[in-house]
Amino acid sequence: MNNYIPINKAVNPVCIYQGDEPLISKMLGVDEMIYGFDGTPSDYATCVGAPEMFIKVEEDGLYYFGVEADDTGSLTIAGEQAIKKDGTPPNGKLNIETDSRYLKAGYYKVALSWTNNAYTPASNNAAAFNVTMDREPIQAGKYEGNSTMKREFSPSPKIKLWTIEKESAITCEPSKEVELEFEKPEPVYLEGNGGCNVSSLRPKICVTVCKDESENVWRCRVISVSAGAKLTMYEGIYVNPYVDPPLNGEEATEAVNEMNGYQTRGRVGTWHTPQASLAHEEHHRRQWEDAYKFYWKDSKIQEMLENQTISCDKEPNMDKAVKFMQALAN
Template sequence: MNNYIPLNKAIGPKVICDGYQALIPQKLGVDAMTFTFDGSECEHATCPGAPEIFIKVEENGLYYFGIEADDTGSLTIAGEELCKKDGTQPNGKLNIETASRYLKAGYYKVALSCTNNAYDPTSNNAVAFNVTMDKEPIQAGKYEGNSTMKREFSPSPKIKLWTIEKESDIKCEESKEVKLEFESPEIIYSPEIDSCKTNPIPPKICVTVCQDKDENVWKCRVVSASAGAKITIFNDNFMNPLITPPLSEEEAIEAVNEMNGYQARGRVGTWHTPEASVAHEEHHRRQWEDAFNYYWKEMKIQEKLEERTFSCDTYKDMDKVITLMSGYADLASTNLTIATAEYVIQLPDRANDRPYCAGQKVLNEATRKVILLADAMD
């Protein structure tokens, strides 16, 4: 069955996990185990004729996912591993790993797995597994203490799982233009000392296949495509005048001079604001967005993927064709990343260039407030 099925093409969808409780509630005194939700025989996937497991997406949008496990957990969507929670010590206890992906409305085939390691004595060995899915960023649970049994799962909505009897039709419809959606996750603020960064989120291209009976071939159809960029703001040991104002006229003059010089000479001295760093990095994020969108169209990725066909006589198994097409989609994603990165890293990022102009615009407001404060101290 396809990795993706439109809402109106799914026959006999049935909820097999209602999302009211964790997939594996916290248990103590268990042996080593591996638990899968991937279409193999288990109590959560026994629907005759449709063992594959799906999530249902009601409307197009960016969706957030979380994996909580003791020890290791993973989530694969439409053949791509989206999120994996590390189980090596000290991450063996109940903890979380999150990810996001733009999804078009429909049903997506998923695979979930949880591995619990063996510890001695077994009486102290715990297992837990929970997967969350929401249109809002996933909230962390309470992961304090040395025992999984004392920790709490995320309060975000738990994932619902479906089986589908069959697709109503897999004949080919006309291709529809797919626009690249850009993910802009919330900014990460790190206490570590480092230079602020904007890093790309690799493109994700979801494909499906359909059967053209007239031509006796399988054809590819691109369902959705997304890419993005994430911003990390690090601690740079600067003094923020909006939080810790200058205490004297001399300090105020120093702060104003340093902040006024940001555009012309970059970040130097003692005084700066994280808001200016955010403005600088947001400019880089827009550069990634513009470049990804440009090369998505310029490289004609959708067109080239949908040009590929496979003989129905040679490939009678649709799942085999889906695997092959997903491989071509992964290669296209890699090529898109390379082309976009080669362009973005060449964009100017020195004093007086646009990222610094963006930061200076924000610093000008901070400078104005410092001047008002200095005037009040006279």
């Protein structure tokens, strides 16, 4: 079945997991195993899942996701891995990994996996797995304890999972212009010296296909596109005059001269404010936003993608046609 199904084309959607409790609650004495939530019976999972599962997006917007696991866990959305929480020490204990996606309304195929490593003694081998989905940034749980059993899951809403009987007959609809959504995560503050910087978030283009009966081809259709940039701020060794004002006239003159020179020579010297660095990096983030939106339109990327077709005789399977088009988009 297609990776993306519009809400009005989903036939008999059924919610198989309401998100009332974690997918795998915290427990001890668990064997080493890999579990894929594909409908296989399990002694541990509160939801066994299904071979094809979907999340439901009620309206267009930015959605946040989190994966908590002991040891490892992953979330794939529309055939592309969204989150992989590793289990290397100390992350073998219950911890979280997060991500965000701009999604249009509809159903998106998802896959979940969880891995539990073997420890000795096996009676102390803990298990835990939880996946969250929200319109707000995912909240961290309480991970201060030195074991999974002493830690707490995130209070953010748990993901809900759906199955769909089939997708209704698809006919090609006219292309609709898709605007690029720009993501602006909150700045990450790190201790120590370093150059504050802005780094781009990889563009994400989600596509589907529709069947053109008259031409007997699959045509590509862009569902959504997003990109973004994140800020890394270093709280280095400097004196912030708002926190520690100059103690005499000589220090005051030095502070004023150093800070007045930001625009001509950049940051130099002892005196500095984090607000100045943040304003500087936000300026660069706006440059990224302008560039992404300009090139998305000016390079006619949507038009190029939606000009792509695959013969239905050559590739009768819709899922494989979608994978081909998604590879082009990537």
